Amino acid sequence: MSYYTGIDVSLEVSHFCVVDSAGKTVKEARVASEPEAILAWFAELDLELEAIGLEAGPLSQWLYAAMIEAELPVVLLETRQVRDAFRSMPVKTDRKDARGIAQLMRLGWYRRVHCKSQEAQENRTLLAGRKMLQSRYIDLEMCLRGLLRGYGLKVGPTNSKTFEGRVRELAASAPGLTDTIDALLKARATLLEQFHRLDGIATRRARQDERAQLLMTVPGVGALISLTFVSAIDDPARFRSSRTGLARILA
Known part of the structure; x- marks a missing residue:
């Protein structure tokens, strides 16, 4: 039986x-x-x-x-x-x-699901970690802007290199904010450093993957997009056609 x-x-x-x-x-x-x-x-x-x-x-x-x-x-x-x-x-x-x-x-009323390969799982974890660090340091920047705005201090347009200097300059005019702003800026700096580290790893992996390299020959497709797509597809042979694969990925 x-x-x-x-x-x-x-x-x-x-x-x-x-x-x-x-x-x-x-x-x-x-x-x-x-x-x-x-x-x-x-x-x-x-x-x-x-x-x-x-x-x-x-x-x-x-x-x-x-x-x-x-x-x-x-x-x-x-x-x-x-x-x-x-x-x-x-x-x-x-x-x-x-x-x-x-x-x-x-x-027999079931549909079999493809189990991602170890490489695909590792790449997806890397991309998810990178995205998490990116969103958190952006959240910290928005938080700092909001806190300073409550004192009439406007950060204005900045980039990743000028943001910290501008915030410290504004915080200096309100001595009571120094400790809080310093702690938040140090946390942002750490997040930004680790984000760049994971970003570099993701870029290197994409450049070392033949499939990702092929995708990057398409105008407008960079390392992150190609690595994300390759990790999502994993094994192209599991799809009957390219249209089926794209429909499954975008669903």
Whole structure:
């Protein structure tokens, strides 16, 4: 008899449900969301598993990679499709989600999701970190402008090099602001330094990637855009056509 497993992944503990080919629940469990614990649980299960399904999410790719390495028949499921399938549930719990995923695997009512390669995941993390630092130092600049405006001090037009000098010049006219402004400017300087560091790494990675280099031959396409696109596509062979790939990326 064939068996199917559904996994509802949570940060600390994941819920497991195993059903047979008739849809009857064979076993349920709560297992720590760690590859070692999950692989040990499957080793003790001692059943012929036809398919294992887990919904795509923040931890799913990490756990999926470990199960693939252990040669388990695991499938990464599209989040929107799973959500639509469970929409009619009157009460939604992690345990019921695991049961529902197991039944989807048994019936074949699922769409497989591509798991990003390690390189693509690293590039996406790099780009997300760069964007976060950029937004935070801009937030600090806007905060400084707003604080000084309350004292009638207008920063005016500046750039990344002249901003700090202009703010210190204005803050000098109100001695009570010196400590606060100094702390905020030092925080901005640190963010800006680390932003430039990640920006440089992203640029170098784009220049070392043949696919990104090819994209950069297009007018107006720079290192960041090309690296972002390459990381999103990851494996072009998974798309039937270029139109399908673009539609999926822009969706």
